[in-house]
Amino acid sequence: MKNDFRARSHPAWWAFALHRLSGVLLALFLPAHFWSLGHALEGAAALDGVLQWTALPIVKFGETGIVLLLAAHMTGGIRLLMIEFLPWRDWHKTLLAVAAGVSVATGLAFALNVF
Amino acid sequence: MASLKVTVWRSAGAGGYQAYEVPRLEAQTVLDVVTYIQRVIDPSLSYRFACRVGVCGSCAMNVNGKARWTCRTHVEKVTADGKLQIAPLSNLPVIKDLVTNMEQFFDKWAKARGRFSGARTRDDDFARVMPDSPQRRNVDAGIECIGCGACYSACDVVQWNPDYLGPAALNRAWTLHNDVRDTMHAERLAAVAGDAGCHACHTHTSCSERCPKQISPTIGIAGLKRAAAAAALDGEI
Numbered sequence: 001m002k003n004d005f006r007a008r009s010h011p012a013w014w015a016f017a018l019h020r021l022s023g024v025l026l027a028l029f030l031p032a033h034f035w036s037l038g039h040a041l042e043g044a045a046a047l048d049g050v051l052q053w054t055a056l057p058i059v060k061f062g063e064t065g066i067v068l069l070l071a072a073h074m075t076g077g078i079r080l081l082m083i084e085f086l087p088w089r090d091w092h093k094t095l096l097a098v099a100a101g102v103s104v105a106t107g108l109a110f111a112l113n114v115f
Numbered sequence: 116m117a118s119l120k121v122t123v124w125r126s127a128g129a130g131g132y133q134a135y136e137v138p139r140l141e142a143q144t145v146l147d148v149v150t151y152i153q154r155v156i157d158p159s160l161s162y163r164f165a166c167r168v169g170v171c172g173s174c175a176m177n178v179n180g181k182a183r184w185t186c187r188t189h190v191e192k193v194t195a196d197g198k199l200q201i202a203p204l205s206n207l208p209v210i211k212d213l214v215t216n217m218e219q220f221f222d223k224w225a226k227a228r229g230r231f232s233g234a235r236t237r238d239d240d241f242a243r244v245m246p247d248s249p250q251r252r253n254v255d256a257g258i259e260c261i262g263c264g265a266c267y268s269a270c271d272v273v274q275w276n277p278d279y280l281g282p283a284a285l286n287r288a289w290t291l292h293n294d295v296r297d298t299m300h301a302e303r304l305a306a307v308a309g310d311a312g313c314h315a316c317h318t319h320t321s322c323s324e325r326c327p328k329q330i331s332p333t334i335g336i337a338g339l340k341r342a343a344a345a346a347a348l349d350g351e352i
Binding site: 001002003004005006007008010012013016080083084085088092 | 206268274317331334
């Protein structure tokens with residue numbers, strides 16, 4: 001027998017899934033990131049051309065998503081490091097809530113800044 | 116009289132769920148439901164139980180998709196709509212119906228050096244272990260395991276890597292690691308620090324969610340990771 005979603009319906013498993021998903025999506029984003037920054041090698045005009053493109057609202061929306069993913073991946077990683085390296089207390093669900101709160105707050109702060 | 120609609124996994128391998136209707140009684144446990152089916156409806160149903168009071172660890176099954184000790188799981192706690200799905204534990208071979216072969220589960224306790232090894236003989240005085248010492252507190256937190264296999268069933272890492280020692284064996288290793296009388300610490304850490312040992316844990320905490328004794332094997336596994344890393348740095352393993 002294998003488990004289905006019912007055995008996994010608890011916050012720490014959702015945190016694992018989000019950490020994995022955000023990591024994969026960020027890894028997929030990195031080539032595009034390097035490609036756009038790589039335009040600097042062709043001169044200031046080429047880089048400015050790409051940077052102008054990033055001023056589009058749809059790209060800003062995407063950037064907000066990337067910031068949210070970065071925040072979620074970072075806070076999730078810090079949470080895991082705290083669990084694994086600090087003496088255990090009955091705090092891991094509190095850590096989950098803090099990580100989720102900090103991630104959403106970071107994403108919102110970025111969105112408020114760019115729109 | 117109100118009734119429960121119960122589906123129960125029948126047979127091994129390519130089996131399937133069979134539906135039963137069981138009278139709903141006050142203070143009824145899931146084990147009561149399974150026992151009613153076996154004694155009144157279908158005597159060929161196989162399941163495992165012994166003490167019926169949460170001590171022996173024999174009766175764990177998947178109830179509505181989650182591993183639970185059935186003898187102390189009240190029906191009202193797990194079903195709001197009068198439906199129950201009862202299946203054998205996950206990640207273990209099914210012998211028949213609700214009975215799993217737990218050989219690999221217990222073999223892994225042995226692989227994790229889950230046996231106490233002391234230096235004293237019966238002629239020596241008692242070892243004095245302070246109840247409030249950090250090691251004794253760590254032991255207290257994990258020692259009440261009844262070997263039911265609920266954590267092993269809930270663990271995704273066991274599903275992904277069948278060689279993974281699993282939460283129960285690692286919890287046992289952690290309690291022995293904290294036993295100041297034990298003489299096999301380095302050997303045990305070496306046994307649990309391999310690819311299929313403590314470092315393979317993804318910290319899903321499904322084991323801690325499902326343990327009916329409220330033990331958190333995740334705590335012990337995190338402790339073993341730290342201890343194994345420290346021992347490796349010190350050149351002990």
